[in-house]
Amino acid sequence: MLTEIRIDSLGAIASAGARFHEGLTVLTGETGAGKTMVVTSLHLLSGARADAGRVRVGAERAVVEGRFSTANVAPAAAAEVDRLLDSTGAERDEDGTLIAVRTVGADGRSRAHLGGRSVPAGALAELTTPLLTVHGQNDQLRLQRPDQQRAALDEFGGAAVGSLLDKYRGLRARWLEARAELDDRTRSSRELAQEVDRLEFALNEIDAVDPAPGEDAAIVAEVRRLGDLDSLRSTAADAQAALVGAADLGSDVGPDASGALDLLGDARARLDSSDDPALTALAPRLAEAITVLTDVSSDLTGYLEDLPADPGALDTLLGRQAELKSLTRKYAADVDGVLDWAAQARERLGRIDVSADALAALAARVDEAAGAVAAAAAALSKARAKAAVKLGKAVSAELAGLAMGKATLEITVRPIPATAEDAAPLDVAGVRLHAGGAGVDEVEFRLAAHSGAPALALGKSASGGELSRVMLALEVVLAGAQSGSTMVFDEVDAGVGGRAAVEIGRRLARLARTHQVIVVTHLPQVAAFADTHLVVDKVDGARSADSGVRTLTDSERVGELARMLAGLGDTETGRAHAEELLATANAERTA
Numbered sequence: 001m002l003t004e005i006r007i008d009s010l011g012a013i014a015s016a017g018a019r020f021h022e023g024l025t026v027l028t029g030e031t032g033a034g035k036t037m038v039v040t041s042l043h044l045l046s047g048a049r050a051d052a053g054r055v056r057v058g059a060e061r062a063v064v065e066g067r068f069s070t071a072n073v074a075p076a077a078a079a080e081v082d083r084l085l086d087s088t089g090a091e092r093d094e095d096g097t098l099i100a101v102r103t104v105g106a107d108g109r110s111r112a113h114l115g116g117r118s119v120p121a122g123a124l125a126e127l128t129t130p131l132l133t134v135h136g137q138n139d140q141l142r143l144q145r146p147d148q149q150r151a152a153l154d155e156f157g158g159a160a161v162g163s164l165l166d167k168y169r170g171l172r173a174r175w176l177e178a179r180a181e182l183d184d185r186t187r188s189s190r191e192l193a194q195e196v197d198r199l200e201f202a203l204n205e206i207d208a209v210d211p212a213p214g215e216d217a218a219i220v221a222e223v224r225r226l227g228d229l230d231s232l233r234s235t236a237a238d239a240q241a242a243l244v245g246a247a248d249l250g251s252d253v254g255p256d257a258s259g260a261l262d263l264l265g266d267a268r269a270r271l272d273s274s275d276d277p278a279l280t281a282l283a284p285r286l287a288e289a290i291t292v293l294t295d296v297s298s299d300l301t302g303y304l305e306d307l308p309a310d311p312g313a314l315d316t317l318l319g320r321q322a323e324l325k326s327l328t329r330k331y332a333a334d335v336d337g338v339l340d341w342a343a344q345a346r347e348r349l350g351r352i353d354v355s356a357d358a359l360a361a362l363a364a365r366v367d368e369a370a371g372a373v374a375a376a377a378a379a380l381s382k383a384r385a386k387a388a389v390k391l392g393k394a395v396s397a398e399l400a401g402l403a404m405g406k407a408t409l410e411i412t413v414r415p416i417p418a419t420a421e422d423a424a425p426l427d428v429a430g431v432r433l434h435a436g437g438a439g440v441d442e443v444e445f446r447l448a449a450h451s452g453a454p455a456l457a458l459g460k461s462a463s464g465g466e467l468s469r470v471m472l473a474l475e476v477v478l479a480g481a482q483s484g485s486t487m488v489f490d491e492v493d494a495g496v497g498g499r500a501a502v503e504i505g506r507r508l509a510r511l512a513r514t515h516q517v518i519v520v521t522h523l524p525q526v527a528a529f530a531d532t533h534l535v536v537d538k539v540d541g542a543r544s545a546d547s548g549v550r551t552l553t554d555s556e557r558v559g560e561l562a563r564m565l566a567g568l569g570d571t572e573t574g575r576a577h578a579e580e581l582l583a584t585a586n587a588e589r590t591a
Helices: 035-045 075-088 121-128 146-187 189-209 215-227 229-244 260-272 283-306 313-330 335-351 356-400 464-478 498-511 554-566 572-589
Strands: 002-010 013-019 024-028 061-068 098-105 110-114 117-119 132-135 408-415 425-428 431-434 441-448 486-490 516-520 532-540 545-551
Touching: 002 035, 013 532, 024 035, 024 498, 035 061, 035 098, 035 132, 035 486, 035 516, 035 532, 075 121, 098 121, 110 121, 117 121, 146 189, 146 356, 146 408, 146 441, 146 464, 189 313, 189 335, 215 313, 215 335, 229 260, 229 283, 260 283, 313 335, 356 408, 356 425, 356 441, 356 464, 441 464, 464 486, 464 498, 498 516, 498 572, 532 554, 554 572
Parallel strands: 013 545, 024 516, 024 532, 132 486, 486 516
Antiparallel strands: 002 013, 002 061, 061 098, 098 110, 110 117, 408 441, 425 431, 532 545
16 A cells, blocks of 8 residues: 655645555645646656656656555565565565655656665556556546456456456467468468579589588698609608618619618628627617618608509599589588588478478468467457456446446447458458457447436446546446555546535445545545545745645544535535535444
């Protein structure tokens, strides 16, 4: 519930504060005193769009601060508030209440704070949605809109309607997705067939070449090696001739020259034949050298044998390199990239199916999804029709207590036919209907103002006062389904007077037994039922008019009611009438 509010530099209010209590609180005051600014401040605390024009002339900013208690709210509402606090880091005050602040600058900039933390304005909306419901004068006009009437019916239907609506929306989303896919497949079948041809041609070309991973880099190295083949062969042969002295190897070593191995062998033999121990001790070292040179000679022989003997090997490699380059020019920078592209192309090709069977299967899936949506829509319509009967009877019973005893509210639920321009019509029980986001139904509230009168749409049958009473009756009926613990009404009694005004006051007092109710009113019959009476005073100064909010004592209430009755002010006659009205309201309120 709302426990306190503070307003600075908002419209006619320079600075004002007010405390709110359980039960029914009314705000009254002269026209232009600033009563509406109190409601505007609550709208701001609810995250409504900031309007710089509301900032008091000459002030830099307007500030609204509200204190909320969640001690007596529904568990679901309390859980929503706790979730918001966790996500924003906001903290409760020492007494467990929450402080919300909204600042609107003269330049139009707006800031919001919750529990000591700066938050988006939307966070305030999340806070107040389960705690506060504000009904302004424009709500009477919104009540005439079909979408608002459907929303009211769905709210009354509760979980029975809400769960069916959620199911319908989920099935409709999947149906529309499948339908869009079928339309796209049908329109783009030619493009898809062309894409299949391109992919198959490319894969056939790659498969014909059959590249191996890293093959292009390996060929580059081999081509470079084969380009130096003669030089490599000559170098290896000359080195081997130097070791073994083989003149027939075709090296540059002279035919009479001895090889290193022969020379080392001769030197070793000479050392072995010596009688000097110092010389014979050197012989093993020469043996080691002969072993090493023998290994090198063997390796050179293998190297020479491995060198290509076919003079066309280089041409073969260059031809293979050209084949690979033909692929890398088209598909990727190197062979590994070409292989990756081919793998992705095969995956894409596997997903593309432009055959008649594939389209038929998709069309069948769309039909199946449409059938599921149609069944969900029919179930939702049936639940709404059932709830409409109950809601109509309940509101009609409330109207009887609001001096509209013979008035009845009829709620019709009828299907919306699909038009020729409907992008996604839905067949429900053989009838083509418009499948909107909220179902296939159009809901209309029709009021029969008196016995024997035809039931007509609210905009055609209800006067301003009757419309106010219909809205109040609807709010009383919906009060049990609403999660908000505070309900605010801004002149819901507009266009009403006499006995009807008394009945509105009585209904508001009854609603205040289960909800905190705050009402801005100009009717003394309504104000008399209040548990707490606040007045917005206007004081004309030298340069501007200031307004403030104060709580009236019992004696002051009598004077305010006398002023509201006929502008009599503080006269014996006026006070007598006011005291009588107040006594009557108190008696009924406590009955």
